[in-house]
Every structure is written in structure tokens, then in C-alpha cells.
Amino acid sequence: MARNDRDAKRHRLLEAAAELFAHKGYHATRVGEIAQQAGVAKGTVYEYFATKEELFYALLDHWLTQFESELSERLASEPDPLQQADIVREAAVQFYQRHATHAPIFLEFWAHALRSPDGRFLGRIQRFRAFLEEWGHRLTKALVDGGVFLPVDVPSLVRLEAGISDGVFLLWVLSGQGFSLERAYVFRQSVLGLGVLSEAARQVLQEKLRQKLREGFLERSLES
């Protein structure tokens, strides 16, 4: 079998697994179902992945690696830190939206990572977070050093931003994806921006950001 065939079939299996894991959850999904969905026999799954968990891990790795590659590429061609911050936000939103139906799986990745005794899941996730933090740290530091941001403990701010991203994502997932993820990220960015921008920078951006605050990100306001 040609290399391409193998890769294609492997990819079909990952896609089938993604769909089923998203829909029914990791534990409730049967290996036979994945095979069926991918159009192969049950035994064939084990030609590509040693265990069901291995397939689960491969899915995590596939997605994170893909995101890392894409983001690296985009950021490499944009030197301005402020623009880079937008790129990261856009990339995250696009990634999540592209995988909108798969979103619930991430909760399972996290839950699994906390139990898995071999630490592979947790390790991969932390490597991903480290990758993001590295970029976050670099560009946040540039903004602080450039006087755009107030003096602030950069690692803490970066971590907080990461946490907030996950939190907004969680909110989005648990609320049935009932609002625009992109607008929510813009809203978040506006609040944080007003919080950490230096006086000078704020003078410039204040109006625009305050406007975002007034708009919110929910389709139907709770007030209405």
C-alpha cells in the first residue's frame, strides 16, 4: 500500500473518531463504531493505532500540532507585536470554530490528562501551553517595554490570558455555542486592553474599546 493510502486512511480514522468522540464521548464510543464510520474493519483500526487510547492521543496531537504549525507560520510574517496579538486571537478563534463540533472533546482531553498515569496527555497539553506562552510572553513583553502596556508581571498576565481563553471557550461550549466566539474574544480583548494599556495608549484606543464594552457579545442581552 502506498504511503499516501496509509496516511489517508489514518486520517479517515481520526476524523471518524473525532466525530464520534464529540458526539458520544470517548468512553461511550466503541472501537467498532469508529471502524464502521471510517469504512474499515474493526481489526484495521489496530493496524493504525495500538489501542483506543492511542487513537485518542493521536487526535489530540494532530490538532495541537496543526494549530502550532499554523500559528508559527502566520506569526513569522508579522513583526509588529500589536498585530501579532490580533493574529493569535484570530488563529485561536478560527481554530475553535473550525473544530466547533469537536469542541467537547477538549474537556475530555483535559480530564483524561489529569488521570493518565503515563502523563503523555498532560505532557502534550503542557507542551502546547508552553508554546503559546512563549509567544505570549514575547509579544506581551514587547508591549510592556514599548510603553503600550502598563508595567505588569508579564508571566502572570500571559497565564491569565491563556486561562481566560480556555474559560471563554468553556463558556461557549457549555452554553451550547450560543454566541459568537469571535465577538466574545473581542470583548475580552477590550476589557483586558482597557485594564493594562498605559495612559498614552489608552488615550488613543479608549473610545473604540469602550464602544465594544457597551456592545457586549451576546445576541440577546439578558436585559432585553
Added chain:
Amino acid sequence: MARNDRDAKRHRLLEAAAELFAHKGYHATRVGEIAQQAGVAKGTVYEYFATKEELFYALLDHWLTQFESELSERLASEPDPLQQADIVREAAVQFYQRHATHAPIFLEFWAHALRSPDGRFLGRIQRFRAFLEEWGHRLTKALVDGGVFLPVDVPSLVRLEAGISDGVFLLWVLSGQGFSLERAYVFRQSVLGLGVLSEAARQVLQEKLRQKLREGFLERSLES
């Protein structure tokens, strides 16, 4: 058997389940183990909970109800919105810290809530969020109306705050609880505060909040 005995045994079962679910995860925990840990026979578990999932739900309900009760009580005796905001934050931190070892279970609650076809888990979680949002909405609105906060879409801000709380909690769990949750909440509060406080209010609090930003919440800064 007296009512008290039943309640006590039920509580022992919940505690046993909490410990095991936290340690090994919901799926990897056997009903027999829970029984053993609680000092009863396997069959006895089913005298108190119809199914394993029912027990899982009871645990979620027990914790959320407890939190709702405590918070309601505390807030009832404090009329000032600004003070109330602190109370909510404190209550959340205290709650999470009290259940620090159980923290990973929440990821499983969320994951489970997204699959459970009957929607009970998701419903209970949304009821909890609604409870928090109600309070958040009330006191945020008071702050906006009182001119302490900038004009802002209150529902969006409240949601964002909730998301951020979960995100910081997630961060804390996935990083092995490697930093002070309380300090992280204070840091978050400072960033958000600087972002949404009105000009007047900021004049008063600015210095204190900026100081928090400089301090960060991580024990060992990545910069050092």
C-alpha cells in the same frame, strides 16, 4: 434506621465517591471500591443511589447546592455592591480550596454534562450559572448605575467574569495547582477592575490595582 443514620451513610458514600472520582476518574472508579471506601457492601450503594451515574449527579448537586446556600447567606447580610463583589470572589476561592483535591472532578462533570442525553447534568450546571449570573447581574448593574463602572453591556461582562473564573480554575487544575488560587483571583480582579472602572473610580483605586498588576500571582516569575 433513623433518618440521621441514613443521611450519615449517604454522606459517607458521597465522600468516598468524591475521593475516588478525584483520584481515578469517574469511569475508572468501581462501584465496589466506593462501597469499600465507605465501609458498606456493594449492594448497599444501590439502596442510596439508583445508579452509578445517579451518585455522580448527587455529588454535583451536593456541592453546587452547598455553594449556593452559603453564598446566598453571606450576600444577604451585605448590601454594598462593591463589598458583595469581594464576597463572591472570596466564596468562590474558599469553595475551590476546600475542594482542592476534588477539583479534577469538575472537568468530568462538564464533559459528562455535554453528553448526557437527559440533560440533567447540563441543566444543574446551568441553573448554578444562572444563580451566579443573577447575583453578578444585580451587583454589576448597581456598579454601572452608581457610576463606579463604565457603561458596559452587563450580561456580557457577567458572562465574561464567569468564564474567566472557570478559566483560572482550569489553569490552576491543569498546572497541578501550582500557584495561589486566591492571588490569581485578585490579579484577575485587578485587571478587570482597571478595565471597567469609571474614570472617577479609577482615580481612587488605580494605584492599588496597578501594584497588583506588577506583583502578579505566580510564585516564581518566568522572568526570574
Added chain:
Amino acid sequence: MARNDRDAKRHRLLEAAAELFAHKGYHATRVGEIAQQAGVAKGTVYEYFATKEELFYALLDHWLTQFESELSERLASEPDPLQQADIVREAAVQFYQRHATHAPIFLEFWAHALRSPDGRFLGRIQRFRAFLEEWGHRLTKALVDGGVFLPVDVPSLVRLEAGISDGVFLLWVLSGQGFSLERAYVFRQSVLGLGVLSEAARQVLQEKLRQKLREGFLERSLES
């Protein structure tokens, strides 16, 4: 459940397994079949034996222990070495005949013992052989010391006797149990007797033993 019930059910499982292992072989016998044969559910087998192999071992142990007990008891009440030799032979023959239908299993015990990495099977079998050798050694030594047997290396003779017993058994099994095991043992005993008896003892027994040699142990002689 009473202790007796458990023991009885365990015994039923052993009997069912014995029958099936004898008929179809260890590998070809399914755990479900054993359960069915014993009148219990498949899962129940695992209440009594941790694995299929464990059940196999239990069968070996049960039979060997039973034989050891019976033989010990019989030998304890008979002081004369010559009589004891007969008792051992009789016990062996009786044992094998009682388990005539199970006989093929012993080949599998041996084969299994040689592979089993944990050495449990081999260890048990060697313990059994050691038990037999101990008695063999004791009574053979008495016969040599008493001048009934020629001077001979006792351990070697004892081992040879054990090997011959197994060999005759093997012969019996592989030939479809087509001759009288008892007569074969008598024949063997006669040949060996004439071989190792001292001059004096031979004078006494010679005629009887030679008669046995002439008779042979096969129903239909190949000569006829």
C-alpha cells in the same frame, strides 16, 4: 451463601472443566462452555477463579493433592516396604483409572508446565514428584538394605520407576486405553523385579514373576 455451597459450586466448575478439557483440550475449551456445563453464568466462573489458567491450575492441584492425601493415608497404616510398594502401584492405577476420561489432560499439564513463565505448574508437578520420590526412596532403600534388592543406586532406580510409570501411562493414553493399565503395571513390576531382586529374593519369586512375563498385559497379542 454458605461455605458448603461455595465449595460445591467450585467443585462443579472443576468437574465441568475437567470434562471439557479432557474432551476438547484446554485451548479449545471456552470459558463460557465451562460455565454452561456447570450450570452457572460465565461471569460466575470468575467469582471462583481469577483466570482460565487459574482454573486449569486448580484442577491440577486438586488432583495431585487428592492423590497425595490418599496415598499418605494408605501408606501410614502399612509398615512393610514390600507391601508398600504394592500399595503405591495400586494407588496409582486406581487413581488413573478413576480419572481415565481425564487422562489426556495430564499431557497438557506437562506441556503447560514447560511454558508457564511463572513456574507454578512446573513447581506443583515437581512437588508431586518429590513427594512420590520421597516414598519411593524410603521403601526402595529399605528393600536394598534388607537384602531384597541388589545393591543399586536408589535415587536412580526411583527416578526410573517414576519415568516408567509415566511412560506406561502415556502408552495407555496414546493407545486409546486399549489395554488393562493394572496388568501393565504388574508386568512392569515383574520385569523390574526380576532385574533388581537379589539372588535370594529371586529364588522365592522367580517362578511367579516369570509367569507374568509369559502372560504379558495385552488382550490380543500382536503374535496372534
Added chain:
Amino acid sequence: MARNDRDAKRHRLLEAAAELFAHKGYHATRVGEIAQQAGVAKGTVYEYFATKEELFYALLDHWLTQFESELSERLASEPDPLQQADIVREAAVQFYQRHATHAPIFLEFWAHALRSPDGRFLGRIQRFRAFLEEWGHRLTKALVDGGVFLPVDVPSLVRLEAGISDGVFLLWVLSGQGFSLERAYVFRQSVLGLGVLSEAARQVLQEKLRQKLREGFLERSLES
């Protein structure tokens, strides 16, 4: 492919199977392992043997046929029955020693023969035994008729000898091949010899045989 290539590859497969069956057992050996060990692809095994069991049978047949051929050849050139008896013993010992590492497989052949519904294994083994018995019968009869042996039921004696051979072999295998197989066969021969030799013949050989009895065949006597 030339005939020779096929034969060579077939032989390599038999050798690979022999090694693996001996080491891990028939059931635990995977067809893929045999292929790998022989340096061919898994599918290729099926170009040479229809099934795994067929390969197992081919191994049995190969060994027995080889032994039959060799023994026939050697015996054909030696007319004296007494010498022939030695030749048979030597051939057996040599054969077993050449296949010392494969020895455990014979237990599996036997066990398999007793189950195999088609009777092929059992048939082949019985044909082998018949071949040996034929020779045994011929030369034992010559010894009896020549007055070297006592009058004895020849078929029974021949069978007993065969059984004893297998028994000693079994002993050797189960004891981890912990003694000299050759010396054990000599010891056995001495005991049987003293048992069945006629008075006249015994006079001649008595001293030599009794010496063997005193020596035994075990390296370290249990008495020491």
C-alpha cells in the same frame, strides 16, 4: 523458483517454527513470528503450509520420517539382534539429543494428537510406534528364540520398552534435562536386561549390568 529454493525455504520455515514452538509453545507462537524468524513475509507461510496446524503436522512428520529413515538404514547393515538393540537405543538417544531444545514440542504433539478430530497426528504417531514396534518385535523375538531372553510375551515387552523410552524422555524434559539421557538409557537397559535375560545370558553379563545399577545415572545422587 527452482525446486531447491522452495525446499530450502520450506525447511527454513520448519526450523523457525521448531525453535518458536519449543520456546513458546504451539498456541503462543504467532504465524507472523515464524515468518519473521524465517525471513519471509507472513503471507508466504501460506504458500508452503495451508494452515498453522498443517505446519505443526509437517514438523512432526519431518522428524519422525527422518528418524525412521536413519534407523532403517543403520539397522539394515547389522544382522545381529543384540547389536541391533544397541543401535536402536543409540539412535533414539542421538535423535533426542540432536533435538534437545525441541523436546517440549513432543508433549504438544501428543496432546494435540489426542484431540485432533481428523486423527492425522495420532495416526502418524501410531505409524511411528508401529515402525519401532516392528523392529522391536523382530529383534526381541530373535533374542527370545535364541535363548538370550527368558520366554516372555514379546508384544508386551516391546510395548513396555517403548513406554519406558517415552517415560525416560518425559522425565528428562520435565526435570529440565538435568541428567545424561544416554546414561539413563543405559541404566534402563541394565535393569531390563537383568530382568529378562535367560539364566545363561545372565551369567555372562551379570557383573557388568549390576555395576551399572550401582552407578546409577544421576550426577548427584540423592543419597549424597
Added chain:
DNA sequence: CATGAATGAGAGTTCATTCAT
């Protein structure tokens, strides 16, 4: 002839749940 990816029946084992005691 040789290959090795694909197959799928079937294996041993697990474990939430039941129910007679």
C-alpha cells in the same frame, strides 16, 4: 511467487446491576 494490509469472528475478562437471603 511473494507480499503485508485488511479482515472479522471470537476470545477472555470486566463490572454495573439485581435479588434471594
Added chain:
DNA sequence: AATGAATGAACTCTCATTCAT
């Protein structure tokens, strides 16, 4: 109410065999 032996459906994974290339 409490027990724990019994259940059996359902699981993941294996591996001898096939067959398109």
C-alpha cells in the same frame, strides 16, 4: 435495611487467514 454472590451484556484486543497488488 444490608448483603455479596450471581449475572450476562458488552467491552477491547488478537490473530489465523485471505487476496489484491
